[in-house]
Amino acid sequence: MDRRTGYSNRRTVATNPVGCPTPTPRSNRMPDHSPLITGVDVVVTNPMQAPLGNFVLVRVTTDQDGLHGWGDATCSGSELAVVTMIEEHIAPALIGQPAGRIEHLWHTIYHLPYYRSGSVHLSAVSGIDMALWDIKGKQAGLPVCELLGGRVRDRMLTYRSVSGSTFDEVLERVHHLQQLDYQVIKVQVAVPELESGYAVPASDAQQAATEEAFARGVPPAETWEPEPYTQLIPRLFEFLRAELGNSVQLIHDVHERVTPSQGLRLACDLAPFNLFYLEDLLRPEHLDTFRLVRSQSPVPLAMGEVFCNPWEGQELWFEHLVDYARHDLAHVGGITAARKIAAVCEARGILTAWHG
Incomplete structure (x- = not known):
């Protein structure tokens, strides 16, 4: 024995008993049966x-x-x-x-x-x-x-989107989806002061300009004014809740079209109407301002559709600044990335509502 180290100086020679097969040396390389x-x-x-x-x-x-x-x-x-x-x-x-x-x-x-x-x-x-x-x-x-671990549930809650030129038209389309047993509905409405808006009918002039742009292979240009919009949407939800009560869950998507201060005011104005969630309230360039909204409005928030990698928006999950992660698997890295996003969100109590 080496007195300095305490280890034996003798070599141990492995012997193979008579009649026992000689062990086959194992390769350190695992066989790969994957198709190429x-x-x-x-x-x-x-x-x-x-x-x-x-x-x-x-x-x-x-x-x-x-x-x-x-x-x-x-x-x-x-x-x-x-x-x-x-x-x-x-x-x-x-x-x-x-x-x-x-x-x-x-x-x-x-x-x-x-x-x-x-x-x-x-x-x-x-x-x-x-x-x-x-x-x-x-x-x-x-x-x-x-x-990926098997199914977690046998049924999945889904939503449908409706839009209309007027409050009554939106209500009529919500009623139609309720008859089809939809429990969650995203609602949009035209802003009278604007020629067009997301998912709502455009004026004849705007529609002609849109068709011309498509014919040239370029995205159409739209005019947007957030102030009339932020004043109209709370009135829409007040109208819908008066007509529907809480018989259906409602979502609204802002599409990041407001400033941080306008977004805060909108989130506060919508608080009485029990939204399922308010989606994409602020731009991805303004993620830090979610802290301001979270501190002053109880409305559930959803964000993630416009994120372009698995790490974008991490502060939203780590600080619990939103309630739903809305990543699109076609934008953030596919299933491999989505698994990791979901694991982080689960650890923080954030729900997933994948986009796409």
Whole structure:
């Protein structure tokens, strides 16, 4: 024994008893039975006949006959940029790689460009990631949810959106959805002082300008004034609650079209009307101002639709400044990123209401 270390100086020689087979040396490398990626195809569709209506679908093919996966890489307004990102930059790095190494491939294509992240890059990553999960599910003969731990519930609460030119028109459409057993409805209404607005009918002049813009392949320009809007929406909810009571849950989406002070006032004005949540109240550039809203209004808040990577908006979850995470799997990195976002939100008591 070495008196300095306390360890024996003698070598131990392993002997194999007579008649016992000699152990086979084990390899440190785990066998990988994943199919290999042989191709990445991108399909751009145009179901809405407008620049903002293009859907970008990604198909990843493998060396196993007929085994392929589909993913969604839609990025409204930047579809062709996403196509270029996938075809010219990401696809070459994937050919020949094992399709089953999803986490590894996610980090590979995320760190591929030096100036990474952003809507175009992460939409491309999202489409690839979803396609790889699709492949893994098909290979296992299971729905992807079974690979993620199985279903949590047998039914899912969903919502539908309605809009109208008048309060009465909105109410009529809410009644129609109630007859279809919808329990949560998102409502919008036209602002009389404006020529157009999100999800509401436009004036004849604005509609003509919109059609002309679509014909030229560019997004239409709209005029927006937040002050008439912030005065109108509380009146809409006062009207709807007077007519409906609490028979239905109501949502409103601001689409980040107000200043922080206007957003605070709107959140306070809507507090009496028991919203399911108020969505995208403030711009992603103004996340710090959610602290002000949270401190003065009890209205449940939802945010995340416009986030472009899994880390954006972390302060909202860590400080419990919102109640619902509204990330879009086609924008933040696919299923792989969504799992991690959901885990962080669960630890903080934040619910998920995925967009898309």
